[in-house]
Amino acid sequence: MKILIIEDDPLHRVYLRDAITEALPECDLVIEADNGLAGEKLAREHTATHIVMDLQMSTRTGIEAARTIWRERPETAILFWSNYSDEAYVRGVSRIVPEGAAYGYVLKTASEGRLKLALRGIFIEGQCVIDREVRGLQQKSLGQRGGFTDSEYEVLVDIALGLTDRAIARRRNLSLRSVQNRLQQLYEKLDIYRATSPEADTATYNLRARAVSVALLRKLLNVSALEQAEVELGDWMTRR
Amino acid sequence: MKILIIEDDPLHRVYLRDAITEALPECDLVIEADNGLAGEKLAREHTATHIVMDLQMSTRTGIEAARTIWRERPETAILFWSNYSDEAYVRGVSRIVPEGAAYGYVLKTASEGRLKLALRGIFIEGQCVIDREVRGLQQKSLGQRGGFTDSEYEVLVDIALGLTDRAIARRRNLSLRSVQNRLQQLYEKLDIYRATSPEADTATYNLRARAVSVALLRKLLNVSALEQAEVELGDWMTRR
C-alpha cells in the first residue's frame, strides 16, 4: 500500500509521515510532494490511490489538485488535512468530491489520535471521516437554515470580485433586476441591515462592500477562493 | 538569558525551541505560549526582553501582542517569524516598532541557518534582521514608487470594511470630496482602470468593490488586518 503526501510545510510533512507509518503498518511506501502541482504529477506517475493533502498551497491549491486527480481517477481516497474550517474551503471540497469516493476532512488542530483514526477509516475502511467542526459547516451550507443557496454564493463571489450588477447579469445570463434580487437576499441573510444603531440620518455602510467584508470576517469567503474565482472570471472574459 | 516563544503551532514551537538552544547556547531558559494573549501575560510575568513570535494567532494577533508588550517595555527585542510577507503584515509591524528597538522579520520558509543567524543578530548583537523578501515590501510601502501613503491605506481599509464615503468622511474628519479624491488616487495606484478590454459600452467593475478585491489578491490587505480594523471601527462607533 502506497500513500502520497501533498503538503508544503516540511515540519507538517514529517509529522504526517510519522503518523502514517504508525497508524498504517500495511503502508510500505510514502511519497511526498511539497505543492499541488508536483502532487498531481506524482499521483499520475505512481497511480496513487491514497492521498493526504493540505489545502492552501502556493503553486496549486489542494482543491485544484484534488479536482484534477479525481477527474483522472475518481476512486482515489483523499484526506484533506487543513488549518482552517472556512465555509469557502468546505464548500469547495464538497463541490468536487465524486460520487461514492472516500474522503476526509480533519483539522490540523486535531489530536494525533483523531488523525490516525481518520487515516484508517478512510484508507482501510473506505469511510468518509469529517471532523465535527467541519461537519457543522457542511450541514449549514447545504441545508437551508441560515445557509446560502448556490446562486446566492455565486453573486457573493461576483461582487467580491468587484463586478457591477450589469456584468453579473451578463455573466450569469440574468436580468439586471434578478441580480439585484439575489443581492437583496444575500444582504438579508448576512444581516447587513441592522447595521448602525442610533441616529440613522445617513447610511454608514455601502451594502455590497459591507457584504464582502462580513463574508470575509465570517469565513464564508476566503482569499484563496477569491483567487480561484478571479482566474475563472479571467477565462470567461477572454472566451467571449 | 531567557527567551519567550509565542507560536500556536506545536510543531513549529518545538522546531523553534531546538533552533534557539542550538543557536544560542547562552540561553538557559525557554518559555512558550501558544497564543498572543498568553504571550503577553508570560512576557509581563517574566519581564521577558527576548521574544520570538508568530503573527497570525487565534486569540491575539502577533501585531497586537507586540504592541502591548512594546508599550510596557519598549526595549524588548522581538523576532517575528511568519508564514507570509503580505504588505498588510509588514506595514502593521513597522507601524508599531518603537524607536531604536531591535527586531526582526524572517519567513518560515527561510532555512534553519538564516533563522539561527537572525536569532543571534537580534538577541546578541541588537541588530535588526529583515528577510530580503520582506525588505522589498518595506521599501515599497514606505517609499513612493507604487507604494501607498498612509491616508490611501486608510481609505482602502475603510472601504474594505464597507463604509460609505460619507461615513469615512465623518470618521476621518474630512469633506466628502476629499474622501473621493483619496479613493481616486487609490484606484489609480491599484490600476483599477485599464479594467476591461474591448467594447467599453458599460463598466464591468464597481470601482470600490474591485479595489478591495485586487488589494486582497495582491496581499496589500489580508483578513486579519480586516479583523483588526473591524474592532477599531467598533470602538469608534460606540465612542461617539
Add this chain to the structure above:
DNA sequence: CAATGAAGTGCGGGAAACCGCAATATGTGG
C-alpha cells in the same frame, strides 16, 4: 385544475458613487 409559493422580469425613483472643474488652504524651498 386551482392554489400556493418561489424565482425572474420590467418600471420608476431616491440615494450613493464617481469624477471634471475650479477655488482655496497648507507647506516647502528659493
Add this chain to the structure above:
DNA sequence: CCACATATTGCGGTTTCCCGCACTTCATTG
C-alpha cells in the same frame, strides 16, 4: 516674500446601486 507643489473643499452632473411595486413563469401539491 513669492513661487510652486500638494491637499482640501465645493459645485454640478452622469452612472450605478438599492429597492418598492406589479406582473409573469414555472414547479409543486392537494
